[in-house]
Amino acid sequence: MEIKYRLHEVAKDLNVPNKEIITLIEENFGETKKHMTALTEEELNFVFEHYVAKKGVVENLDAYFANKERTQPKQAAPKAEKAAPKAAAKAPEKPQRPAPAKQPKPQQAKPQPKAETKGPAQPKVHNAHNKQQDRNRFETAKNVSLHNNKPQQAKKSQPVQQAKKPQQTPVTAPKMAENTKDFEKVVRHVDTSKVEVNLDKYNEKYEQIAPADRFNSGVKKQKFGNKAAQRQKAKYSNKRETEAEKLQRLALQRARKQQLTVQIPDEIVVSELASRLKVNVTEVIKKLMMLGAMVGQNEVIDFDTASLVAEELGAKVEKEVIVTIEERLFEEEEDAEENLEERSPIVVVMGHVDHGKTSILDKIRNADVTSTEAGGITQHIGAYQVNVHGKNITFLDTPGHEAFTAMRSRGALATDIAILVVAADDGIMPQTVESINHAKAANVQIIVAINKMDKPTANPERVKQELTEYGLVPEEWGGDIVCCPVSALTGEGIDQMLDMVLLTADMLELKANPNRLAKGTVIESRLDKGRGPIATLLVQNGTLKSGDVLIAGTAVGRVRVMTNDKGLKVDEAGPCVPVEVAGLAEVPTAGDEFAAVANERLARELVEKRKHEQKEEQFKQYQKVTLDNLFDQMKEGELKELPIIVKADVNGSVEAVRQSLEKLSNDEVRVRVIHGAVGAVNRSDVMLAQASGAIIIGFNVRPDNNAREMSEAGEVEIRLYRIIYDAIDDVKQAMKGLLTPKTREVELGRAEVRQVYKISNVGTVAGCYVLDGKVARNALIRVVRDGIVLVEDKIDSLKRFKDDAKEVAQGYECGIGLDKFNDIKEGDILESFMLEEYIEE
Numbered sequence: 039m040e041i042k043y044r045l046h047e048v049a050k051d052l053n054v055p056n057k058e059i060i061t062l063i064e065e066n067f068g069e070t071k072k073h074m075t076a077l078t079e080e081e082l083n084f085v086f087e088h089y090v091a092k093k094g095v096v097e098n099l100d101a102y103f104a105n106k107e108r109t110q111p112k113q114a115a116p117k118a119e120k121a122a123p124k125a126a127a128k129a130p131e132k133p134q135r136p137a138p139a140k141q142p143k144p145q146q147a148k149p150q151p152k153a154e155t156k157g158p159a160q161p162k163v164h165n166a167h168n169k170q171q172d173r174n175r176f177e178t179a180k181n182v183s184l185h186n187n188k189p190q191q192a193k194k195s196q197p198v199q200q201a202k203k204p205q206q207t208p209v210t211a212p213k214m215a216e217n218t219k220d221f222e223k224v225v226r227h228v229d230t231s232k233v234e235v236n237l238d239k240y241n242e243k244y245e246q247i248a249p250a251d252r253f254n255s256g257v258k259k260q261k262f263g264n265k266a267a268q269r270q271k272a273k274y275s276n277k278r279e280t281e282a283e284k285l286q287r288l289a290l291q292r293a294r295k296q297q298l299t300v301q302i303p304d305e306i307v308v309s310e311l312a313s314r315l316k317v318n319v320t321e322v323i324k325k326l327m328m329l330g331a332m333v334g335q336n337e338v339i340d341f342d343t344a345s346l347v348a349e350e351l352g353a354k355v356e357k358e359v360i361v362t363i364e365e366r367l368f369e370e371e372e373d374a375e376e377n378l379e380e381r382s383p384i385v386v387v388m389g390h391v392d393h394g395k396t397s398i399l400d401k402i403r404n405a406d407v408t409s410t411e412a413g414g415i416t417q418h419i420g421a422y423q424v425n426v427h428g429k430n431i432t433f434l435d436t437p438g439h440e441a442f443t444a445m446r447s448r449g450a451l452a453t454d455i456a457i458l459v460v461a462a463d464d465g466i467m468p469q470t471v472e473s474i475n476h477a478k479a480a481n482v483q484i485i486v487a488i489n490k491m492d493k494p495t496a497n498p499e500r501v502k503q504e505l506t507e508y509g510l511v512p513e514e515w516g517g518d519i520v521c522c523p524v525s526a527l528t529g530e531g532i533d534q535m536l537d538m539v540l541l542t543a544d545m546l547e548l549k550a551n552p553n554r555l556a557k558g559t560v561i562e563s564r565l566d567k568g569r570g571p572i573a574t575l576l577v578q579n580g581t582l583k584s585g586d587v588l589i590a591g592t593a594v595g596r597v598r599v600m601t602n603d604k605g606l607k608v609d610e611a612g613p614c615v616p617v618e619v620a621g622l623a624e625v626p627t628a629g630d631e632f633a634a635v636a637n638e639r640l641a642r643e644l645v646e647k648r649k650h651e652q653k654e655e656q657f658k659q660y661q662k663v664t665l666d667n668l669f670d671q672m673k674e675g676e677l678k679e680l681p682i683i684v685k686a687d688v689n690g691s692v693e694a695v696r697q698s699l700e701k702l703s704n705d706e707v708r709v710r711v712i713h714g715a716v717g718a719v720n721r722s723d724v725m726l727a728q729a730s731g732a733i734i735i736g737f738n739v740r741p742d743n744n745a746r747e748m749s750e751a752g753e754v755e756i757r758l759y760r761i762i763y764d765a766i767d768d769v770k771q772a773m774k775g776l777l778t779p780k781t782r783e784v785e786l787g788r789a790e791v792r793q794v795y796k797i798s799n800v801g802t803v804a805g806c807y808v809l810d811g812k813v814a815r816n817a818l819i820r821v822v823r824d825g826i827v828l829v830e831d832k833i834d835s836l837k838r839f840k841d842d843a844k845e846v847a848q849g850y851e852c853g854i855g856l857d858k859f860n861d862i863k864e865g866d867i868l869e870s871f872m873l874e875e876y877i878e879e
């Protein structure tokens with residue numbers, strides 16, 4: 039440990055002013071020290087050398103201390119005592135430096151201690167502590183300097199006048215050797231004491247810190263290690279553990295030791311997983327992070343991820359199987375091969391409007407439907423079976439209009455083979471392409487019927503050529519598409535086409551199990567006034583029987599009456615048989631899957647659940663305003679909306695009308711079908727229209743009396759249509775009224791004012807000559823004088839001679855009176871123009 043020996047201490051000990059030391063150091067070391075600055079070893083050496091050796095202020099440290107100690111006899115150091123007289127006795131023998139004015143005699147050295155005590159220049163009396171400090175300081179400092187300069191010091195030592203400077207104990211040169219020894223002793227002593235002092239300090243410090251630490255750490259460890267045990271101890275020492283408690287505790291301990299088995303479903307919320315694993319959710323999140331998944335506690339993770347986490351956390355994973363009502367209700371097991379029987383193909387006829395779908399189907403079933411259809415368009419799906427060479431083929435009749443795209447796509451999904459009707463004289467048209475895409479998407483085998491072959495303009499080769507552009511390569515061209523040239527009019531090629539259908543069906547190896555509960559698709563549904571909800575069902579597997587409990591979407595009921603495609607009542611319908619069923623509590627949606635079930639109670643439960651989900655879904659749609667989309671919603675405030683309520687005779691039509699109407703939406707007006715349902719326009723429809731400002735479109739339906747009265751009173755518009763085109767056209771018109779009209783000028787012609795007549799009661803009339811174009815009575819006039827437009831005005835009167843004229847053409851004269859502007863002058867040019875409203879496409 040380094041002892042700092044400050045400048046003022048050195049000065050004090052040497053009994054010289056601080057300034058002197060400062061100057062000394064400054065002169066020799068070039069450094070200006072302050073009185074509090076500690077001196078370096080080198081500086082100390084120098085200072086001591088300077089004073090001790092040269093000036094003889096202090097010859098010997100022992101003497102110095104001896105002096106001091108003598109002033110305090112109790113603590114007098116024997117060695118110092120010894121040294122001092124010796125030094126004093128020997129001092130005159132070898133004076134080293136000129137003695138001060140009052141050079142003491144050698145014997146004068148003896149009374150030195152006394153003089154010391156009384157001397158006015160005596161350094162201030164140190165107490166024991168100070169003395170020790172001084173000693174330490176001095177000795178440490180001198181330890182270095184005196185050792186290094188022993189010979190020199192020995193030579194330079196000389197007696198010092200004691201009376202004046204009692205601390206400057208005279209030291210003789212010969213004694214110096216002894217002194218040196220003493221110094222060595224002192225040095226050793228100092229060293230030891232220094233160590234002792236330091237050790238003490240260290241020990242003291244150590245006692246303050248280390249034991250506490252030792253204690254603390256011990257406690258900590260103990261605490262850490264034995265916390266649970268202590269708690270246990272406290273718990274059980276407080277009250278005596280009963281036998282039951284003990285058993286319970288042991289059971290608990292055993293359970294804890296056992297590996298946790300956790301059941302995880304297909305998807306699980308992170309927090310739920312944590313609670314099942316009986317761990318903190320952060321642990322689960324941490325594990326997920328380690329697996330590279332950054333998920334929050336409310337997020338859902340899949341089974342695989344969850345099981346990885348669970349296993350990581352030492353749990354055994356079991357898959358939680360949630361048995362839904364559907365699973366309990368429906369037989370999902372695959373049919374065994376031996377139970378399967380051949381079934382007839384389900385065929386859909388698709389194609390562009392007027393290419394002859396209905397005619398082909400008519401020809402097939404020998405019934406003429408076309409003539410009875412409103413507007414001559416097939417407007418809803420009909421399904422029927424035909425028997426060809428002893429084999430049944432089920433046909434779905436799809437509507438031809440674009441509006442029925444949705445229904446057609448549903449039709450395609452329920453079918454095995456699609457007959458694509460293309461008129462030989464017309465070729466591939468937009469809806470043909472659409473049909474191709476639907477069929478392809480549904481992975482349905484396509485057979486092309488090139489119709490209207492009887493027509494002289496028929497060009498089947500062109501049709502085939504066009505087909506290849508859509509990836510349909512005819513068989514005769516090396517592809518796999520069967521093309522049948524037919525004529526629905528003459529019946530030519532129809533039989534061959536049916537043969538091809540059966541052949542294709544054979545290749546498809548279509549099979550079903552008739553000995554199970556029926557399953558299939560709702561082809562169509564409607565509300566019949568007398569019979570209630572009616573659904574046309576296509577059984578795809580199993581057999582539907584009268585009395586079966588049926589569930590279709592949110593509709594449930596028992597099959598009361600079942601009729602086949604020929605209108606005959608049947609008791610059962612096997613695979614691929616279309617039937618019309620009455621008995622459902624409500625109208626199902628076309629395209630819904632249906633199933634006959636064994637448990638009616640469960641079926642009703644499921645329907646309730648589905649209805650609830652449906653409501654929630656609807657509710658969600660209305661509630662979809664979040665902070666994220668709020669801005670969008672606000673922006674939509676600028677958008678004009680045309681709310682529409684659609685009522686139709688069949689469900690498919692509702693969907694079709696809804697889709698085509700909503701498609702009319704553009705940037706400025708949004709058409710929104712707020713409600714669509716099967717059945718007559720009723721009271722609640724009108725109320726809804728009133729509340730929402732909607733118009734009601736009825737398609738093949740009439741309003742009931744209540745609705746009629748209410749609509750008249752409440753100014754609700756009910757528009758009834760028989761043909762879908764008309765409905766769409768009307769809405770288009772209505773939309774034009776809603777659109778902000780954009781106008782542009784249409785120049786009609788120019789007339790020059792040749793003469794101006796002022797007629798009383800009439801005003802100014804300009805006699806004009808039409809230079810080019812025409813001037814129309816209902817047009818606007820721009821008065822241009824010398825190339826500058828003066829005004830725009832309406833025509834008040836336009837006359838040819840004395841007769842009013844609607845318009846006057848180029849090269850003719852006419853009289854034009856303007857509505858407001860009277861200051862017409864000769865030579866003015868009257869430009870006739872109209873403002874035309876237009877709608878940007």
Ligand SMILES: Nc1nc2c(ncn2[C@@H]2O[C@H](COP(=O)(O)OP(=O)(O)OP(=O)(O)O)[C@@H](O)[C@H]2O)c(=O)[nH]1
Pocket residue numbers: 389390391392393394395396397398408414415416437438439489490491492493524525526527528
């Ligand atoms: N010459 C000739 N005319 C046909 C043939 N097939 C259908 N047509 C006529 O084409 C028109 C349209 O026939 P539809 O059977 O109604 O056609 P569609 O494809 O069912 O039409 P939508 O039901 O409107 O989709 C009718 O006037 C038919 O008489 C045919 O093979 N030859």
